[in-house]
Amino acid sequence: MIKSPSSTQLTLLPQPHRTEVSNVPRSLKSATEGVVQAKAARTQTTRQSLWYCLYLPQLASLSELEQRHCLDQLAQLSQQFSSAISLHPQALVFEIRSGLNYFGGAQSLHAQYQSDVEGRLASLGLAPQFNYAACPTVEGSLLLARGGGNTLVYRKENLHSALGQLPIETLGLKAEPQRRLLNMGIRRLGDLWRLPPAGLRRRFGSDFLGLINKALGKAPEPIKNYLPPPAFVHSYDLPYEVENTGLLRPVVDEMIAQLCDFLRHRELCASSLTLSLVHERRAATTLDIGLRQASRSQQHLMLLVDTHFDNLQIPAPVISLRLEATQFDAFISHSESLLTGTESPSEHTAPSRHRQAGKADDSSASLAQFMERLQARLGSEQVQGLESVEEHCPEYASAPRPPGRYEASPLSSPSPAHGSGNADATSNPRPLWLLDDPVKLTLRRGGLYHRQAISLLNGPERIESRWWSGSEVSRDYYVAREAGGSRLWIYRERSGERHWYLHGYFA
Amino acid sequence: MTAATRTTIEQLLEANQDLWRGFQGATSLDHYATGFAELDAILPSHGWPACGLIEVISRQCGVGELQVLLPLMRSLIASGRWIVWVAPPYSPYAPGLAQAGIDLSRLLIVGRGAAPAKAVPAKDALWSMEKALQTHRCGLVLGWHNTLAQKAVRRLQLAAVTGGTLGVLFTGSNSDHSPSSLRLQIKDSTDNKGPYAEINVIKARGSFKPGTARVRLFSPFAERVIR
Numbered sequence: 001m002i003k004s005p006s007s008t009q010l011t012l013l014p015q016p017h018r019t020e021v022s023n024v025p026r027s028l029k030s031a032t033e034g035v036v037q038a039k040a041a042r043t044q045t046t047r048q049s050l051w052y053c054l055y056l057p058q059l060a061s062l063s064e065l066e067q068r069h070c071l072d073q074l075a076q077l078s079q080q081f082s083s084a085i086s087l088h089p090q091a092l093v094f095e096i097r098s099g100l101n102y103f104g105g106a107q108s109l110h111a112q113y114q115s116d117v118e119g120r121l122a123s124l125g126l127a128p129q130f131n132y133a134a135c136p137t138v139e140g141s142l143l144l145a146r147g148g149g150n151t152l153v154y155r156k157e158n159l160h161s162a163l164g165q166l167p168i169e170t171l172g173l174k175a176e177p178q179r180r181l182l183n184m185g186i187r188r189l190g191d192l193w194r195l196p197p198a199g200l201r202r203r204f205g206s207d208f209l210g211l212i213n214k215a216l217g218k219a220p221e222p223i224k225n226y227l228p229p230p231a232f233v234h235s236y237d238l239p240y241e242v243e244n245t246g247l248l249r250p251v252v253d254e255m256i257a258q259l260c261d262f263l264r265h266r267e268l269c270a271s272s273l274t275l276s277l278v279h280e281r282r283a284a285t286t287l288d289i290g291l292r293q294a295s296r297s298q299q300h301l302m303l304l305v306d307t308h309f310d311n312l313q314i315p316a317p318v319i320s321l322r323l324e325a326t327q328f329d330a331f332i333s334h335s336e337s338l339l340t341g342t343e344s345p346s347e348h349t350a351p352s353r354h355r356q357a358g359k360a361d362d363s364s365a366s367l368a369q370f371m372e373r374l375q376a377r378l379g380s381e382q383v384q385g386l387e388s389v390e391e392h393c394p395e396y397a398s399a400p401r402p403p404g405r406y407e408a409s410p411l412s413s414p415s416p417a418h419g420s421g422n423a424d425a426t427s428n429p430r431p432l433w434l435l436d437d438p439v440k441l442t443l444r445r446g447g448l449y450h451r452q453a454i455s456l457l458n459g460p461e462r463i464e465s466r467w468w469s470g471s472e473v474s475r476d477y478y479v480a481r482e483a484g485g486s487r488l489w490i491y492r493e494r495s496g497e498r499h500w501y502l503h504g505y506f507a
Numbered sequence: 508m509t510a511a512t513r514t515t516i517e518q519l520l521e522a523n524q525d526l527w528r529g530f531q532g533a534t535s536l537d538h539y540a541t542g543f544a545e546l547d548a549i550l551p552s553h554g555w556p557a558c559g560l561i562e563v564i565s566r567q568c569g570v571g572e573l574q575v576l577l578p579l580m581r582s583l584i585a586s587g588r589w590i591v592w593v594a595p596p597y598s599p600y601a602p603g604l605a606q607a608g609i610d611l612s613r614l615l616i617v618g619r620g621a622a623p624a625k626a627v628p629a630k631d632a633l634w635s636m637e638k639a640l641q642t643h644r645c646g647l648v649l650g651w652h653n654t655l656a657q658k659a660v661r662r663l664q665l666a667a668v669t670g671g672t673l674g675v676l677f678t679g680s681n682s683d684h685s686p687s688s689l690r691l692q693i694k695d696s697t698d699n700k701g702p703y704a705e706i707n708v709i710k711a712r713g714s715f716k717p718g719t720a721r722v723r724l725f726s727p728f729a730e731r732v733i734r
Binding site: 366367370371373374377378382383384385386387388389394397398399400403429430431432433434435436451481482484485486487488504505506507 | 566567568569570571572573574589595596597598599600601602603604605606607611612614615616617618619627631634635638639642643644645694695696702704725
């Protein structure tokens with residue numbers, strides 16, 4: 001159990017550095033004031049902090065992603081106790097001295113936290129097993145927790161003795177330095193205190209000595225603060241039921257404006273939004289708004305909302321609106337070109353500055369917005385690019401692909417992959433249209449017939465492929481001309497009944 | 508008297524940009540070369556107009572209605588613009604387009620769905636076409652409609668002019684009155700040297716005279732009869 005702290009330990013200790021400073025006569029102090037005060041301030045903060053460490057050895061068996069998820073969950077839980085939280089392998093550390101009075105001391109804080117953590121671990125499907133420790137340094141608390149935990153050290157002076165008890169295995173060293181330490185007869189950390197630091201540095205490197213110094217509070221410990229992931233959820237209860245998107249629009253506009261403010265404060269962009277129209281006694285209508293180019297421009301987002309609204313039949317009166325940003329992206333500002341005389345300086349600070357940054361960017365943004373609106377109205381599977389596949393069988397040689405993200409610079413000549421495809425294809429003609437299902441041609445009076453009589457122009461080109469896949473392709477392709485002038489791409493099967501099929505148009 | 512009148516007409520023509528001679532054609536207009544000299548000769552601006560709606564009428568598919576646009580597509584892609592295909596009747600075939608020198612990364616195919624091709628409703632197709640025409644970066648927008656109300660054609664024409672883009676509408680039948688900038692009919696004919704395409708300008712803004720051009724659209728592979 002945590003040793004119950006005596007009241008003298010809780011109160012702040014007299015600080016030698018500070019008293020020293022205050023004893024210095026005024027005249028002398030002024031010369032070195034800045035330096036000394038800075039030093040005093042630093043010692044003061046390290047003195048004051050008390051780091052609580054939660055160590056979960058069971059996490060080691062989980063994957064890195066699961067560990068990360070679990071620690072994120074616990075960090076969110078810890079936010080009610082502290083604002084300075086840092087994540088470490090299988091452990092998280094947070095500062096509790098600043099809130100000790102408020103939470104009624106370390107003991108009650110720990111009791112409260114322990115039950116929360118156990119509940120959270122159970123919800124994550126983990127056993128309620130963890131070690132904990134608190135001491136004035138981050139590394140020290142980590143070592144204490146790893147070494148068995150349940151320790152509370154208030155004063156930095158006591159760190160030597162508290163850490164000295166720990167076996168050196170708690171340092172988590174690699175096998176080789178650990179073996180060397182054992183060979184030197186060092187079993188506990190306390191044995192290290194007696195050795196000269198210079199020698200330790202030479203034998204085990206400055207990282208090792210840095211770790212020891214940090215644990216003892218002799219070296220500063222920069223920590224990387226845990227930042228909760230951004231979240232934006234905003235709902236608005238309408239004063240009366242609304243069935244008309246025109247009346248919803250101003251409300252949504254206001255909500256989007258708040259979202260844009262939120263994004264601007266955090267230097268973020270939204271790349272996916274969900275707008276829910278809540279009905280009474282009925283599942284909410286949700287609009288998923290995906291953006292091709294993450295944005296934080298109110299006009300842009302509103303345009304997408306409008307596109308969704310255009311196509312929307314509201315099934316029941318709406319009583320409330322809910323806007324959630326589900327995906328964020330870092331905001332990338334476009335650099336302004338130096339010599340565009342047409343732009344006024346005020347535009348540089350405008351909220352939607354990336355849309356106004358030069359003509360080329362403007363038009364690329366409008367293309368991206370056009371694609372977004374198409375996807376919003378038709379569905380993303382209806383907006384496709386096209387790519388050539390290195391495939392012998394004609395129907396597999398062309399495939400849809402997601403239209404590539406637009407790049408500001410005009411694409412250079414087709415990639416080498418396309419080039420080689422061309423070289424292969426130029427020898428034999430390929431049509432511009434391909435029928436999804438080949439149309440069977442009939443024979444009439446000894447000639448081929450589709451809608452009109454067909455005469456062959458060029459061929460045959462033999463294509464044999466996919467014998468490995470069960471549906472073997474073995475065909476002779478011809479270029480043909482229909483009596484009306486259509487140029488056709490037709491083939492005759494080389495097996496079975498040897499039927500003729502229309503497969504494409506040269507158009 | 509006549510000399511004096513002529514000079515005043517010349518002066519008027521010089522002074523006023525809105526006056527022009529009927530059969531001269533507005534050569535100063537922005538245009539794209541069609542890539543076919545015979546066709547350039549009969550078009551009022553000696554090429555495709557820079558923006559507006561072109562109607563291409565062909566009784567059946569496959570007589571060269573895409574071939575005639577290939578040089579235009581190539582030059583638009585070279586200038587960094589996109590070709591948008593709105594609800595095409597068949598699948599555009601990548602190897603064929605690559606063979607024709609089209610950069611596939613600049614194509615956008617709208618309303619053809621995933622593998623089980625299901626077309627979008629005509630209303631959505633028209634909406635997409637209008638929006639595409641209003642987007643300047645979409646240099647060429649291709650659409651297929653057999654019967655389209657004049658009102659819709661006018662809207663598309665307006666969208667193309669405001670967006671500075673070129674729209675092509677492929678139809679099967681000719682309507683008498685249409686607000687489009689240019690209306691062409693493509694037919695296939697044969698003379699003693701083999702088949703050729705007969706392109707007939709039914710209507711062109713900036714010109715009163717209809718014309719016909721004989722163009723060999725297909726490369727030799729599709730011209731020679733083997734059997």
